[in-house]
Amino acid sequence: MTETIHIYHTNDIHSHFENWPKIRHFLQEKKSGHARDGEEVFLFDIGDHVDRWHPYTEGTLGKGNIKLLNDLGYTAATIGNNEGITLAHHDLDELYHDRAFDLILANLYKENGNQRPAWTIPRKIYQTKHGIKIGVTAVTAYFEKLYRLLGWQLREPFTELSDQLAALKEEADIIILLSHLGIQDDEKIAELYPEVDLILGGHTHHVLQHGRRLNQSLLGAGGKHGHYVGYVQLQLDKVKKKVTEKSAVLFETGNLEPPASEEKEIQWFQEQGRALMNHSVATLPESLMTEWFQESLLPSYLCEALAEWCEADCAFLQSGLVMGNLKKGVVTDYDVHRILPHPINPCSFKLSGKDLESVILQTLNPDWPEWELKGLGFRGEILGVFVYRNIEINKETSEINIKGKKLDRTKEYTLATVDMYTFGHFFPELYRLPKKYHMPEFLRDVLKWKLRRDYL
Incomplete structure (x- = not known):
């Protein structure tokens, strides 16, 4: 005698609400069908549903996303790094206050390291109508330092997972893991912990069209941005209470039937976000314009703000971070969010003149302006040219001046820039040097701070 369990899962939606109406319609239909047949259905989200690039998410600080999960009747969810480290401590602490699902997360603790937040549980047992117990636990990516800066303590996920699985x-x-760790760690878990029957993954945006079998585990994952909805079917022996068969498949959202209200729903998200952020920041006497391939007013103004905010000797960033212009007249929160949607934090370094010289000369790489970066918090199109504050470069002699004086290779300087340059993909020096992340503020918060000070 067997029992069939139907599991649907999403991951790394990143507030791409243009796909949500189809996802919602599809899952509602599937859940209704299984309910009519008297079959068990579970619905899980594996984190990074919230992404503050979208105005609806920004305007609700993610609570609008939680309402969407509530409305669909999700069984449980876990958090990704976008929930965990792009919200201030009190905003994350309140994010799940009105949730109607279980928030499962084993490796996040309060700052004291002894208690988990009240809105989390480390594991949950779900019992089917035939008495089979399905245990679910979850862990999220180990950005320990960034969580600590926001007032949380994150335990190493494999250490925590060992305790939960025991x-x-x-x-x-039956044991299911919700893993926002990435494909390499998921594969390692399948090798180390054969007791895990199913690993539903995310974080690295990997696509497993028909899942992947590794040892005793089945791995499932659905890419990013709601391009797929995952489905897993488990056949369980009701007597032995074990999995006898398991299979996985991804449904491509683009091929799903849209609801009649699709376009209105998509537009509503945008309009609602704009209404929620219709608060005046400043009034500009003249427009501030942006160019990506030459120095222009708005990126330079942002770079100046960055240097001032971080109290730095100098600063640089790339003009592609600024995705539009600010027109003359009233500037709102929505306007600033529109041009700076990135969940990117200011970052500063104390470094020697020798290291500063090396970093600045690397910014002259002619390939960088047209680079179409994906990830690292960047939500733009191309990186664009570098703009500088208190940095002058003679491109013929490579001589550099800082605040009008020749760079001293033996002196210590403070450099302000953005956190995406610190993750090992750009400047080797900035990756290895001690750094200060200015959190929870984003670049747009720095720009609003300066606009209010200069033009309010």
Whole structure:
């Protein structure tokens, strides 16, 4: 005698609400069909549903996303780094206040390291109508330092997972892991912990069209931005209370039937976000314009703000971070968000003149302006040319002046820039040097601070 379990999963939606109406319609239809047949259905989200690039998410600080999960009747969810480290401590602490689903997360603790937040549980046992116990636990990516800066403590996920699985082996017949760790860690888990029957993953945006079998585990993941909805079917022996068959498939959202209200829903998200952020920041006497391939007013103004905010000797950033212009007249929160949607934080370094010289000369790389970056918090199109504050470069002699004086290779300087340059993909020096992340503020918060000071 067997029992069939239907599991649907999403991951890394990143507030791409243009795909949500189809996802919602599809999952509603599937859940209704299984309910008519008297079959068990579980619906899980594996994190990074919230992304503050979208005005609806920004305007609600993610609570609008939680309402969407509530409305669809999700069984449980976990958090990704976009929920965990792009919200101030009190905003994350309140994000799930009105949730109607279980928020499962084992490796996040309060700052004291002894208690988990009240809105999390480390594991949950779900019992089917035939008495089979399905144990679910979850872990999220180990950005320990960034969580600590925001007032949380994050435990190493494999250490936490070992403890949770030890308990679940005693409590559950079937074990499911919600993993916002990425494909490499998921594969490692499948090798180390054969007791895990199903690993539903995310974070690295990998696409497993028909899942992947590794040892005793089945891995499932659905890419990013709601391009796919994942489905797993488990056949369970009701007597032995074990999995006898398991299969996975992804449904491509672009091929799903849209609801009649699709366009109105998509537009509503945008309009609602704009209405929620229709608050005046400043009044500009003249427009501030942006160019990506030459120095222009708005990126330079932002770079100046960055240097001032971080109290730095000098600063640089790339003009492609600024995705539009600010027109003369009233500037609102929505306007600033529109041109700076990135979840990117200011970052500063104390470094020697020798290292500063090396970093600045690397910014002259002619390939960078047209680079179409994906990830690292960047939500733009291309990187654009570098703009500088208190940095002058003689491109013929490579001589550099800082605040009008020749760079001293033996002196210590403070450089302000953005956190995406610190993750090892750009400047080797900035990756290895000690750094200060200015959190929870984003670039747009720095720009609003300067606009209010200069033009309010």
